[in-house]
Amino acid sequence: MAITAPKGTRDILPEESYRWIYLEEKIRKLCALYRYEEIRTPMFEKTELFVRGVGQETDIVQKEMYTFEHRDKESFSLKPEGTAAVVRAYGENKLYSQPQPVKLYYITPCFRAERPQKGRYRQFHQFGIEVLGTKSAGIDAEVIAVAARLFVLLQIKNIKLYINSVGCGKCRGDYYEKLKAFLFKNLDALCADCKKRYETNPMRILDCKEETCQKALQGAPFIVEYLCEECRQHFDEVKENLELMGVDYEINPRIVRGLDYYEKTAFEFVSEDIGAQGTVCGGGRYDGLSELIGGPPTPGIGFGLGLERLLMLTEDSLSVKKPPLNIYIASMGRQAEKKAQQFVEALRTAGISAEKDVMGRSLKAQMKYADKSEAENVLILGEEELKTGVAEIKNMQTGRQHSVNIETFEQFIADYKAGAEKG
Numbered sequence: 095m096a097i098t099a100p101k102g103t104r105d106i107l108p109e110e111s112y113r114w115i116y117l118e119e120k121i122r123k124l125c126a127l128y129r130y131e132e133i134r135t136p137m138f139e140k141t142e143l144f145v146r147g148v149g150q151e152t153d154i155v156q157k158e159m160y161t162f163e164h165r166d167k168e169s170f171s172l173k174p175e176g177t178a179a180v181v182r183a184y185g186e187n188k189l190y191s192q193p194q195p196v197k198l199y200y201i202t203p204c205f206r207a208e209r210p211q212k213g214r215y216r217q218f219h220q221f222g223i224e225v226l227g228t229k230s231a232g233i234d235a236e237v238i239a240v241a242a243r244l245f246v247l248l249q250i251k252n253i254k255l256y257i258n259s260v261g262c263g264k265c266r267g268d269y270y271e272k273l274k275a276f277l278f279k280n281l282d283a284l285c286a287d288c289k290k291r292y293e294t295n296p297m298r299i300l301d302c303k304e305e306t307c308q309k310a311l312q313g314a315p316f317i318v319e320y321l322c323e324e325c326r327q328h329f330d331e332v333k334e335n336l337e338l339m340g341v342d343y344e345i346n347p348r349i350v351r352g353l354d355y356y357e358k359t360a361f362e363f364v365s366e367d368i369g370a371q372g373t374v375c376g377g378g379r380y381d382g383l384s385e386l387i388g389g390p391p392t393p394g395i396g397f398g399l400g401l402e403r404l405l406m407l408t409e410d411s412l413s414v415k416k417p418p419l420n421i422y423i424a425s426m427g428r429q430a431e432k433k434a435q436q437f438v439e440a441l442r443t444a445g446i447s448a449e450k451d452v453m454g455r456s457l458k459a460q461m462k463y464a465d466k467s468e469a470e471n472v473l474i475l476g477e478e479e480l481k482t483g484v485a486e487i488k489n490m491q492t493g494r495q496h497s498v499n500i501e502t503f504e505q506f507i508a509d510y511k512a513g514a515e516k517g
């Protein structure tokens with residue numbers, strides 16, 4: 095039996111990979127405008143990094159990581175998300191000794207053993223940015239603006255930005271007591287996961303998709319009402335900066351994000367076009383993360399954005415063109431084919447995309463192939479052309495022809511370019 099790809103993975107074939115390249119180029123250009131630089135971290139890390147940096151109690155670590163032991167019994171995991179590795183790299187490579195903040199972006203595959211569903215894969219791709227080294231609320235707004243601009247750039251409509259503050263260690267203690275007191279009478283109604291969260295991280299109950307849990311939460315207090323002075327002021331500044339930058343937002347006190355390390359700013363971009371699981375981009379501030387993984391104290395903020403979902407949303411608006419075939423050289427006879435072999439390579443060296451027959455096709459079949467490949471120009475080489483040293487290049491769009499010298503390559507290229515300019 096033929097071997098198939100693992101469940102939950104898929105191949106990105108050329109037709110589609112053009113769309114990926116297009117999207118990635120847009121992202122890179124945007125990042126350059128905001129002065130973010132690319133970082134590439136390994137596909138796998140020590141498992142401990144994610145246990146500490148994503149959170150022992152999270153679904154990601156508990157159920158979804160691809161973890162394996164190497165020969166020396168050290169445990170590694172494929173990266174399930176992008177942030178922890180970037181923060182590790184910041185400390186390990188002493189990026190704190192560079193001018194701060196350090197603004198980074200990545201485009202990377204991530205791996206999670208989730209139940210496959212539409213638009214979700216076990217190997218999926220994320221674009222993310224991380225800013226390390228500043229607590230400034232202005233940077234929170236900038237990070238959010240990068241995502242907002244990307245959606246505008248890609249003409250994605252019906253997308254909404256929700257922001258919240260999830261407080262800090264100081265204000266959370268009080269809030270947890272209030273939330274737990276509120277939920278206490280409904281403890282039995284919570285799902286098994288939330289019963290655990292009740293003890294370890296009650297705020298994450300707000301994030302639960304179970305209906306019974308959502309019901310139990312009706313009328314529950316939100317942390318945004320219990321922020322300490324510092325957090326409240328930070329949140330006000332984030333809002334003010336978003337307004338200064340012209341980024342529309344809505345406050346949604348239910349946004350807590352799935353990961354344990356967020357504090358203060360949390361945000362999500364939600365699409366109204368892809369149903370209930372409409373979160374396209376999520377992020378927030380994680381000032382305690384670096385220390386959590388044994389690094390230097392470093393404030394940070396960032397987001398992750400699923401590229402599969404982004405592509406789903408741009409299905410209609412992205413018109414991606416394949417790179418053109420500038421010229422196809424058709425040939426008849428062995429001598430002409432030799433010349434064609436020589437010429438296509440010389441053309442490519444001169445920066446002109448070129449192809450010739452490699453299938454032993456008849457002239458008629460070669461012309462058909464050129465047509466299918468949407469060749470911009472076709473050159474036919476036969477006995478007659480070899481004898482006279484002159485051939486005709488036909489522009490397939492205009493039907494116009496012009497003569498080219500084929501005796502020397504230099505002359506040929508010069509004639510080709512002169513003809514191309516005239517169209």
Ligand SMILES: [Zn+2]
Pocket residue numbers: 261262263264265266321322323324325326
């Ligand atoms: Zn606080």
Ligand SMILES: [Zn+2]
Pocket residue numbers: 284285286287288299302303304307
């Ligand atoms: Zn629940």
